[in-house]
Amino acid sequence: MPSPDQQQRLAALRETIADIERKPALAEARVRVEQQGSGFPILAGGMLQEIFTDERRNAGALLGFALAQARGLLTQQRMAVIYLQLADEAQKLGMPYGPGLLSFGFDPDALVLVRAANMAELLWAAEEAIACRAVAAVVADIGSHSKLLDFTASRRLSLRAAATDGSIFLLRYGQGREASAAHLRWRLSPAQSAPRRYDAKAPGPLRWHAELEKGVLIKKQTEWLLGWTENGYTAFTPQRRDADRLVSDAPLSRAVPAQLADGLPQTA
Amino acid sequence: MLFLPNWPTDYLKRHDARLAAPLALYERIKGGLRLAAVDAEAARLGLSVGQNLADARAMVPELTVREMDRPLLEAAFADFADWHSNTSPLVAVMNDVSGFGDLVLDITGVAHLFGGERPMLRLLLTRLRDLGYTVAGAIAPTIGAAWGISHFARSQVVERAGLETVIDALPVNALRLAPVQIAGLSQMGLKTIGQLRSRERKPLQARFGVSLLERLDQAYGLIEERMTPRLPAAERYAERRFADPIGLMDDVLMTCHDLAIQLGIRLEAEGQGGQAFHLFLYRVDHKVMSLSVNSARLTRDPEHITKLFSNRSERLAGEYDAGFGIDMIRLAVSSVAELDAVQLGAFSHQGVTEDLDQLNDRMSSRLGTLAVLRTQLVESHIPERAARLVPALVASNQDRTDWPAPSRPLRLLPVPEMVAINAEVPEGLPASMIWRRESYKIERASGPERLGAEWWRSGQRLQLVPPRPPEKGETPPYIPKLELFEPDGVTRDYYIVEDAAGRRFWIYQQGFHQPGEPAIWYLHGFFP
Numbered sequence: 001m002p003s004p005d006q007q008q009r010l011a012a013l014r015e016t017i018a019d020i021e022r023k024p025a026l027a028e029a030r031v032r033v034e035q036q037g038s039g040f041p042i043l044a045g046g047m048l049q050e051i052f053t054d055e056r057r058n059a060g061a062l063l064g065f066a067l068a069q070a071r072g073l074l075t076q077q078r079m080a081v082i083y084l085q086l087a088d089e090a091q092k093l094g095m096p097y098g099p100g101l102l103s104f105g106f107d108p109d110a111l112v113l114v115r116a117a118n119m120a121e122l123l124w125a126a127e128e129a130i131a132c133r134a135v136a137a138v139v140a141d142i143g144s145h146s147k148l149l150d151f152t153a154s155r156r157l158s159l160r161a162a163a164t165d166g167s168i169f170l171l172r173y174g175q176g177r178e179a180s181a182a183h184l185r186w187r188l189s190p191a192q193s194a195p196r197r198y199d200a201k202a203p204g205p206l207r208w209h210a211e212l213e214k215g216v217l218i219k220k221q222t223e224w225l226l227g228w229t230e231n232g233y234t235a236f237t238p239q240r241r242d243a244d245r246l247v248s249d250a251p252l253s254r255a256v257p258a259q260l261a262d263g264l265p266q267t268a
Numbered sequence: 269m270l271f272l273p274n275w276p277t278d279y280l281k282r283h284d285a286r287l288a289a290p291l292a293l294y295e296r297i298k299g300g301l302r303l304a305a306v307d308a309e310a311a312r313l314g315l316s317v318g319q320n321l322a323d324a325r326a327m328v329p330e331l332t333v334r335e336m337d338r339p340l341l342e343a344a345f346a347d348f349a350d351w352h353s354n355t356s357p358l359v360a361v362m363n364d365v366s367g368f369g370d371l372v373l374d375i376t377g378v379a380h381l382f383g384g385e386r387p388m389l390r391l392l393l394t395r396l397r398d399l400g401y402t403v404a405g406a407i408a409p410t411i412g413a414a415w416g417i418s419h420f421a422r423s424q425v426v427e428r429a430g431l432e433t434v435i436d437a438l439p440v441n442a443l444r445l446a447p448v449q450i451a452g453l454s455q456m457g458l459k460t461i462g463q464l465r466s467r468e469r470k471p472l473q474a475r476f477g478v479s480l481l482e483r484l485d486q487a488y489g490l491i492e493e494r495m496t497p498r499l500p501a502a503e504r505y506a507e508r509r510f511a512d513p514i515g516l517m518d519d520v521l522m523t524c525h526d527l528a529i530q531l532g533i534r535l536e537a538e539g540q541g542g543q544a545f546h547l548f549l550y551r552v553d554h555k556v557m558s559l560s561v562n563s564a565r566l567t568r569d570p571e572h573i574t575k576l577f578s579n580r581s582e583r584l585a586g587e588y589d590a591g592f593g594i595d596m597i598r599l600a601v602s603s604v605a606e607l608d609a610v611q612l613g614a615f616s617h618q619g620v621t622e623d624l625d626q627l628n629d630r631m632s633s634r635l636g637t638l639a640v641l642r643t644q645l646v647e648s649h650i651p652e653r654a655a656r657l658v659p660a661l662v663a664s665n666q667d668r669t670d671w672p673a674p675s676r677p678l679r680l681l682p683v684p685e686m687v688a689i690n691a692e693v694p695e696g697l698p699a700s701m702i703w704r705r706e707s708y709k710i711e712r713a714s715g716p717e718r719l720g721a722e723w724w725r726s727g728q729r730l731q732l733v734p735p736r737p738p739e740k741g742e743t744p745p746y747i748p749k750l751e752l753f754e755p756d757g758v759t760r761d762y763y764i765v766e767d768a769a770g771r772r773f774w775i776y777q778q779g780f781h782q783p784g785e786p787a788i789w790y791l792h793g794f795f796p
């Protein structure tokens with residue numbers, strides 16, 4: 001009969017193993033994030049991330065958030081990011097624009113745009129692309145709801161992503177959340193930009209408000225106020241508009257909401 | 269040379285079993301309905317081409333008539349011709365006299381595959397006769413001679429040595445002459461080509477023009493006649509024939525894989541690789557289906573080629589129709605260039621650029637070449653011209669000048685959308701705007717950035733390709749009246765605006781503000 005202390009340790013170890021077996025990518029990511037310390041975590045590849053925004057008019061911020069993460073995954077070996085869009089949604093959402101990518105800090109040569117005719121082809125292209133070892137990330141911009149994009153489809157994508165170490169970003173719009181096997185789910189909205197030096201009336205450095213709805217990266221922190229420059233992310237205290245003070249291990253300024261079903265770290 | 273005198277009627281009868289003999293096709297010629305084609309049964313009853321339709325109906329009351337559809341028949345004959353490329357790679361439709369009926373095959377170096385010229389001709393003729401076509405054929409050293417013999421003599425193979433005696437005996441009609449020339453020759457009492465050949469050439473040329481002598485020389489092989497093959501001749505191909513026709517796409521793809529291996533071995537031995545691959549499927553019922561795929565870089569990797577074809581085939585799922593089966597498959601390669609012997613197999617090379625190119629190939633083959641794109645930056649200050657989307661297969665990394673990049677939106681709308689302004693400020697940015705039925709209060713803005721139109725084009729029209737000058741008696745072609753380009757009207761003042769929620773848009777005012785006229789505003793892009 002092992003002692004209670006041993007039992008406790010065994011249970012903890014079992015949990016860790018189960019954690020690794022069920023979702024190795026996320027567990028690994030959490031370990032890495034814990035090593036990084038403060039600031040917005042730099043996430044490794046191999047994950048399926050859903051990024052939601054409430055309205056289509058936030059499309060610019062959504063693409064920016066995904067490309068900012070994708071840029072961190074680009075290496076000499078993995079040199080391309082594949083952007084997928086349904087051909088008939090180009091006018092609704094706009095298309096990634098070369099000079100804009102340059103001023104955002106993303107090399108337009110690294111981006112391949114794929115315009116699929118329908119959802120089946122888009123999902124096929126996503127799977128095909130993530131299986132390629134030269135692809136760092138796949139960004140799928142899905143402006144409308146489709147029956148084909150169900151739990152099975154997202155499970156396939158998440159397994160593929162975990163197997164090949166590339167990330168898939170699903171850009172989604174609207175309030176509805178379907179069952180999905182994504183490792184992380186973000187809710188992103190633009191926030192008022194920081195003041196611009198010498199010109200208070202002009203829009204300043206961009207700010208996004210990102211909320212982690214599913215999956216846990218850092219204990220107890222689910223919200224970030226982010227900035228992006230060509231050098232990477234900067235994180236700010238969620239509530240305050242004071243742009244110059246970086247957060248360092250700051251406690252959350254408000255009570256963490258109860259973890260509802262939505263926030264469960266496992267499959268939805 | 270194969271001659272199918274009754275091709276139109278035979279073809280229609282094969283496709284519609286309800287058409288009973290005797291069958292005739294009519295056509296409106298100079299206001300009258302005249303027969304344009306008759307089948308064997310109708311010809312036996314005394315009908316002939318050129319007869320009045322009413323006369324023909326009176327002579328043969330049970331005659332079935334249809335209107336002649338020349339474009340359809342010509343297209344069908346072209347398919348039929350393509351199908352014959354399973355015997356020889358160089359096939360042409362001879363349309364000197366009619367758009368259908370005459371088929372030229374260049375069988376140089378092919379006949380031995382069929383056991384010689386005589387068995388080959390027999391095979392070609394019986395194959396078609398079994399299908400119900402009336403056909404005559406001839407193999408001769410010149411195209412002109414083969415045409416004449418197939419039309420006016422029995423089907424035979426004529427050697428170079430016996431060519432003159434055979435042609436001499438043919439009537440002058442066998443020279444593909446104009447009706448006027450034939451009438452003139454018969455007036456002179458010249459019945460056979462032999463008689464014609466023995467005449468002085470100069471008077472003949474003076475009376476009938478140079479074309480007569482040209483035809484004469486072509487028949488005897490004194491001057492060369494060229495044929496224009498319908499399908500480009502592929503130098504390297506692999507093919508397989510089936511004893512029993514196959515139908516399933518999977519079988520086709522398996523065969524394609526085998527052929528790709530054969531072709532790959534051959535290309536490797538030659539140190540070559542190809543960029544364009546074509547798969548020809550020869551159907552039993554005289555149709556050829558062709559699939560083509562392109563590869564971004566030279567390849568001879570069978571796996572990759574097969575993958576491209578299987579993606580391509582998934583794209584045409586509905587259109588694929590094997591009919592009664594496929595009895596031959598040919599895989600041809602074009603755009604061949606030298607490829608070093610090291611690169612074979614998808615994962616043998618360490619470089620990842622190849623992987624990316626192969627991925628682009630695969631996606632292009634299934635989604636279409638224009639669906640897989642890359643951005644190419646163009647030096648232009650007009651936003652929509654500054655980035656061009658080109659197929660990823662042909663895009664190349666470019667050197668970029670390191671100019672300070674102006675602030676540009678991350679997403680651009682392909683077509684700028686008009687926004688309504690409900691609180692107008694004269695000469696300047698409005699306080700709020702309505703876009704897609706939502707109202708936005710503009711909190712912060714920077715600008716304007718004035719992007720002028722291309723002033724060097726001012727006062728010019730769009731340059732069209734100049735039409736060729738009209739010939740005498742021809743009405744001159746229509747030239748559209750294009751408006752003069754006026755740069756002032758299309759100058760844009762761009763602003764980056766941010767609304768209360770932090771969304772950032774790129775909007776512009778079109779043209780210069782005229783007092784008393786409403787300003788026109790467009791939304792063009794989204795900032796992150």
